[in-house]
Amino acid sequence: MALVDVYNNCTGIQSTGLNATHVLTIINIVVNGLIGIWLGFSFKKNYETTKSVKDYFINESKQLSLEYSEFTVLLCSKKISPSECLVWFKKMTKKIENHQSVLKLEFILEPKILEAHNKFKVEFTKTTFFNENFTKNKLDLPIDIQFLVNEHLSYFADANNKLVISIIKCKRK
Amino acid sequence: MEQKNYLRVLDFTEYPGPRYCEQGNNSGEEFYHKKLNLEFKNALENNIKLTVDLDKTAGYASSFLDEAFGNLVFDFSLEKVKNNIEIISNEEKDWITMIFDMVMPDWEKRRNENKPPKKTQTHEAWYRFIGNTIECRKWL
Numbered sequence: 334m335a336l337v338d339v340y341n342n343c344t345g346i347q348s349t350g351l352n353a354t355h356v357l358t359i360i361n362i363v364v365n366g367l368i369g370i371w372l373g374f375s376f377k378k379n380y381e382t383t384k385s386v387k388d389y390f391i392n393e394s395k396q397l398s399l400e401y402s403e404f405t406v407l408l409c410s411k412k413i414s415p416s417e418c419l420v421w422f423k424k425m426t427k428k429i430e431n432h433q434s435v436l437k438l439e440f441i442l443e444p445k446i447l448e449a450h451n452k453f454k455v456e457f458t459k460t461t462f463f464n465e466n467f468t469k470n471k472l473d474l475p476i477d478i479q480f481l482v483n484e485h486l487s488y489f490a491d492a493n494n495k496l497v498i499s500i501i502k503c504k505r506k
Numbered sequence: 507m508e509q510k511n512y513l514r515v516l517d518f519t520e521y522p523g524p525r526y527c528e529q530g531n532n533s534g535e536e537f538y539h540k541k542l543n544l545e546f547k548n549a550l551e552n553n554i555k556l557t558v559d560l561d562k563t564a565g566y567a568s569s570f571l572d573e574a575f576g577n578l579v580f581d582f583s584l585e586k587v588k589n590n591i592e593i594i595s596n597e598e599k600d601w602i603t604m605i606f607d608m609v610m611p612d613w614e615k616r617r618n619e620n621k622p623p624k625k626t627q628t629h630e631a632w633y634r635f636i637g638n639t640i641e642c643r644k645w646l
Binding site: 415416419420421422423426427430447451454455456458459463464465467468 | 521522523524525526529530531564565566567568569572597598599600604
């Protein structure tokens with residue numbers, strides 16, 4: 334006796350008019366439904382996790398932008414010495430490098446903020462103005478150097494904005 | 507060439523300064539004349555590599571590194587320097603790229619064009635690779 338007949342006999346399905354095909358169809362629907370619910374929950378969980386991770390990195394990027402702006406304000410308002418600039422550049426290099434490397438572990442993207450930062454560091458600290466005023470307590474930037482600083486601030490902001498957009502759009506590894 | 511000599515900038519100063527001696531203390535020019543030139547000459551004579559460690563200082567101006575490693579290329583040639591030096595900079599890795607890709611080629615060009623570096627202070631005699639020998643004298 335086939336397994337389906339045994340099942341039919343036990344459950345009395347024959348008397349209700351349901352045959353084995355109906356039973357298999359019902360089982361199929363139930364199983365598919367359960368898989369659907371499971372997939373839905375996992376997708377939602379994955380989506381929420383990815384969103385949280387993305388939000389975290391976006392906030393970090395915003396924080397870097399803020400620190401950059403604060404530094405340029407200090408720089409342009411004669412409140413910082415050349416030695417303090419070097420300490421700030423080094424601190425930011427470490428922060429940005431760390432931010433980029435962790436981002437690359439999580440997402441498929443190519444951030445360019447470290448490149449922008451390093452360019453600023455090299456260009457600014459090689460100027461004759463920076464070196465000639467190295468012993469000063471506060472830097473008083475002439476117009477051309479202020480222009481250079483603002484230009485690099487824009488490069489950094491641009492690279493950082495592009496990074497934020499990439500984080501929003503990209504897939505998680 | 508497995509054996510290495512080791513030079514830490516931190517042993518020279520925690521606070522590297524500007525490009526020239528006349529611009530401030532612990533300059534690139536001073537570091538070159540007090541440390542790097544002699545250490546590199548010793549490594550070259552003993553046919554071993556010189557490892558220069560840039561880490562643990564307060565931070566560098568690019569001009570400090572340009573002056574120090576640029577003078578080295580000017581006095582010993584790009585080939586000698588590239589083959590006999592190793593630079594460690596775990597805290598700011600970009601300095602290694604800058605030194606090898608920008609500073610050294612620029613100063614090799616300057617060496618070929620015979621444009622001597624500016625000296626803002628009188629230095630003790632220093633070493634230079636000329637022909638096939640290393641000579642020591644006050645070059646400028």
